[in-house]
Amino acid sequence: MPLHVLCRIRNIGIMAHIDAGKTTTTERMLYYSGYTRALGDVDDGDTVTDFMAQERERGITIQSAAVTFDWKGYRINLIDTPGHVDFTVEVERSLRVLDGAVAVFDASAGVEAQTLTVWRQADKHHIPRICFLNKMDKNGASFTYAVDSIKEKLKTKPLLLQLPIGEAKTFKGLVDIVTKEQIIWNPASSLDDGKVFEQKPVTETDDPELLKDVRDARNALIEQVADLDDEFAELVLGNFSENFDFLPADKLQSAVRRVTLAQKAVPVFCGSALKNKGVQPLLDAVTMYLPAPNECSYDFLPWYKDDLCALAFKVLHDKQRGPLVFIRIYSGTMKPQSAVYNINKNCTERMSRLLLPFADQQIEIPSLMAGNIALTVGLKQSATGDTIVSSKASAVAAARRAGREVGRKPGCNSEVESLLLAGVEIPEPVFFCTIELSSVSKQPDLDNALNCLQREDPSLKVRIDPDTGQTILCGMGELHIEIIHDRIKREYGIETYLGPLQIAYRETILDSVQATDTLDRTIGDKRHLVTTQLGVRPWAGERSSVTPVIEYADNFMEPLQKDIQEAIENGINSSYLQGPLLGFPVQDIAVTVYSMTMHSETSLTMISACVSRCMQKALKKASKQLLEPLMNLEITVSEDLLSAVLGDLAQRRGSIQEIQSRQDNKVVVAAVPLAEMMGYSTVLRSLTSGSATFTLELASYQAMNIQEQNALLQKRSGLVMLTE
Numbered sequence: 001m002p003l004h005v006l007c008r009i010r011n012i013g014i015m016a017h018i019d020a021g022k023t024t025t026t027e028r029m030l031y032y033s034g035y036t037r038a039l040g041d042v043d044d045g046d047t048v049t050d051f052m053a054q055e056r057e058r059g060i061t062i063q064s065a066a067v068t069f070d071w072k073g074y075r076i077n078l079i080d081t082p083g084h085v086d087f088t089v090e091v092e093r094s095l096r097v098l099d100g101a102v103a104v105f106d107a108s109a110g111v112e113a114q115t116l117t118v119w120r121q122a123d124k125h126h127i128p129r130i131c132f133l134n135k136m137d138k139n140g141a142s143f144t145y146a147v148d149s150i151k152e153k154l155k156t157k158p159l160l161l162q163l164p165i166g167e168a169k170t171f172k173g174l175v176d177i178v179t180k181e182q183i184i185w186n187p188a189s190s191l192d193d194g195k196v197f198e199q200k201p202v203t204e205t206d207d208p209e210l211l212k213d214v215r216d217a218r219n220a221l222i223e224q225v226a227d228l229d230d231e232f233a234e235l236v237l238g239n240f241s242e243n244f245d246f247l248p249a250d251k252l253q254s255a256v257r258r259v260t261l262a263q264k265a266v267p268v269f270c271g272s273a274l275k276n277k278g279v280q281p282l283l284d285a286v287t288m289y290l291p292a293p294n295e296c297s298y299d300f301l302p303w304y305k306d307d308l309c310a311l312a313f314k315v316l317h318d319k320q321r322g323p324l325v326f327i328r329i330y331s332g333t334m335k336p337q338s339a340v341y342n343i344n345k346n347c348t349e350r351m352s353r354l355l356l357p358f359a360d361q362q363i364e365i366p367s368l369m370a371g372n373i374a375l376t377v378g379l380k381q382s383a384t385g386d387t388i389v390s391s392k393a394s395a396v397a398a399a400r401r402a403g404r405e406v407g408r409k410p411g412c413n414s415e416v417e418s419l420l421l422a423g424v425e426i427p428e429p430v431f432f433c434t435i436e437l438s439s440v441s442k443q444p445d446l447d448n449a450l451n452c453l454q455r456e457d458p459s460l461k462v463r464i465d466p467d468t469g470q471t472i473l474c475g476m477g478e479l480h481i482e483i484i485h486d487r488i489k490r491e492y493g494i495e496t497y498l499g500p501l502q503i504a505y506r507e508t509i510l511d512s513v514q515a516t517d518t519l520d521r522t523i524g525d526k527r528h529l530v531t532t533q534l535g536v537r538p539w540a541g542e543r544s545s546v547t548p549v550i551e552y553a554d555n556f557m558e559p560l561q562k563d564i565q566e567a568i569e570n571g572i573n574s575s576y577l578q579g580p581l582l583g584f585p586v587q588d589i590a591v592t593v594y595s596m597t598m599h600s601e602t603s604l605t606m607i608s609a610c611v612s613r614c615m616q617k618a619l620k621k622a623s624k625q626l627l628e629p630l631m632n633l634e635i636t637v638s639e640d641l642l643s644a645v646l647g648d649l650a651q652r653r654g655s656i657q658e659i660q661s662r663q664d665n666k667v668v669v670a671a672v673p674l675a676e677m678m679g680y681s682t683v684l685r686s687l688t689s690g691s692a693t694f695t696l697e698l699a700s701y702q703a704m705n706i707q708e709q710n711a712l713l714q715k716r717s718g719l720v721m722l723t724e
């Protein structure tokens with residue numbers, strides 16, 4: 001793609017605490033750029049980006065939607081990010097595909113908890129940011145307070161590029177510190193949609209006081225930027241040390257851009273999206289200070305040269321067109337009516353159409369080049385997080401280049417695969433519950449709905465309880481499962497009931513045992529007779545795994561026919577999913593199949609059934625152990641609140657691994673059983689007045705001690721008795 005075009009693309013996200021106004025801000029952006037003709041209002045539930053029914057009703061953004069629009073010759077691809085901690089995967093997923101972000105704040109509240117979490121995630125992904133202090137019209141709005149809170153809580157250097165004119169009820173416009181121009185929105189405009197505003201230099205005669213404030217702010221800004229950028233410091237000291245007034249605006253803008261891209265500071269802007277003030281200058285700031293795709297570096301780009309490499313970052317289901325897959329193209333060109341290769345699924349798929357998601361319309365396009373975001377129609381296998389390339393050969397070539405590349409850096413070999421796939425790491429779901437239908441006849445519809453939902457959201461897993469045949473939903477948290485439940489009803493029209501939310505435990509065995517089983521059944525005129533002997537033992541391999549290691553005794557049924565081997569392994573695989581203690585999957589076991597004799601008419605299904613029964617017998621005989629999910633917990637907290645947080649962790653069977661210092665904050669790295677973390681966000685919020693944030697991810701499964709195990713078994717058997 002020609003560089004001059006690439007330079008004019010901005011892939012940006014809007015991130016914020018719930019209710020800070022990111023949806024309203026997005027709507028205004030679409031309106032001013034001409035993509036919507038009416039102003040959407042979150043409170044009336046008619047916005048473009050919050051399109052899922054629950055979002056409209058609850059007024060929160062759940063799924064990130066991508067929207068494309070043009071602003072003054074720039075193509076802006078805007079990815080909305082959700083604000084709830086249960087949707088961290090959504091946030092991480094969108095952070096991967098964007099190059100810069102706008103953090104939206106409520107100017108009366110300053111930095112709030114969720115902004116902290118997303119801010120830290122953006123730090124992790126090295127995403128340059130600008131800040132927008134929204135709601136300047138609101139009672140209690142304070143520019144100074146919000147800026148101080150950004151400085152203190154986000155430990156960053158805010159660069160004030162604007163000052164508000166008025167605050168709360170008196171808010172009417174702003175001053176651009178760089179150009180020393182004031183922008184006043186015209187209250188006399190008949191429509192009052194904010195399209196009309198007056199822009200003129202601040203002058204001594206008009207407003208000497210304002211001019212003084214602007215000069216002071218500009219001088220402070222210049223000094224601040226000079227401290228962060230040597231090139232600019234040289235320029236300032238060389239030519240303008242006597243009087244900063246003569247320093248050209250474009251020189252200051254370029255320096256602010258450099259420090260923003262280097263993430264040394266964040267420019268701050270202000271306005272009121274709801275009252276239609278400040279959004280156009282914010283759009284200018286997006287194009288001016290946030291990076292173009294060619295200014296971001298990606299490890300994997302050289303591996304693909306100019307071949308196609310794209311990441312599927314979102315899947316939506318459209319009743320007419322089937323799955324719509326949002327993709328970000330990193331290199332090469334994508335064309336409709338072409339075959340593409342999905343590395344994760346190891347399959348070739350045909351894409352029928354390529355669309356740009358312009359506001360609520362999708363526009364068909366003949367091709368799209370690197371740096372862009374688009375919607376594809378026709379990809380039936382691709383799911384969120386998959387890497388898409390032009391062909392298998394291209395993937396192989398890229399892998400070869402990656403091997404060479406990584407080979408040069410010792411110790412990176414094991415990462416080749418994950419880097420090549422460039423996907424989003426999906427944490428293991430740790431919560432589950434049953435989902436039931438009021439009428440069995442709807443089961444195929446429910447299966448279809450769950451299939452679609454899983455492709456959209458890889459953090460949702462669905463399984464069937466082999467005993468009861470019940471469908472089980474596994475997810476990341478309570479809200480996550482609740483939203484899925486809601487969507488099944490609204491989008492697929494299926495009424496379902498959820499069982500109580502439970503933790504996903506695992507089981508294992510502590511000793512080696514053997515078992516023999518015979519199945520003898522006559523169906524019609526066929527006799528199915530099979531006897532098998534197998535042994536199970538604890539597997540102390542490197543990685544804990546729910547897939548058992550399967551071995552065959554020497555001389556076992558030589559030559560072993562492929563279909564029989566498959567039947568045996570199906571039998572084994574179906575049985576370890578349900579452990580003997582509480583029916584949780586069994587992990588870290590090895591199975592040896594010693595012998596099998598059978599009547600010639602025995603079907604493969606019967607072989608599987610016999611092996612499965614024999615496995616269950618063996619597992620029952622062994623000494624058993626329950627394993628519980630152990631979570632990696634990372635809490636970022638200010639030093640003065642550290643002891644309160646540590647005191648609380650001690651009561652949660654938490655083991656502190658490390659306490660790091662990050663700027664003025666402390667980062668506590670600990671391992672805590674999930675069972676102790678229920679409702680932790682509320683506890684942490686009240687312990688630290690909402691100033692601390694945490695992330696939680698599955699570390700491993702660890703053995704429970706005998707008292708805890710017994711307590712759990714008792715509780716569960718109590719439950720069984722109660723429900724029976």
Ligand SMILES: Nc1nc2c(ncn2[C@@H]2O[C@H](COP(=O)(O)OP(=O)(O)OP(=O)(O)O)[C@@H](O)[C@H]2O)c(=O)[nH]1
Nearest residue numbers: 018019020021022023024042060061135272273274
């Ligand atoms: N006073 C005032 N209210 C605003 C402004 N912008 C948004 N709001 C209101 O704040 C509430 C939340 O706005 P949204 O745009 O839905 O905020 P959001 O950040 O998208 O919220 P989530 O999607 O829930 O994360 C709504 O009632 C808006 O009308 C503003 O500039 N001033």
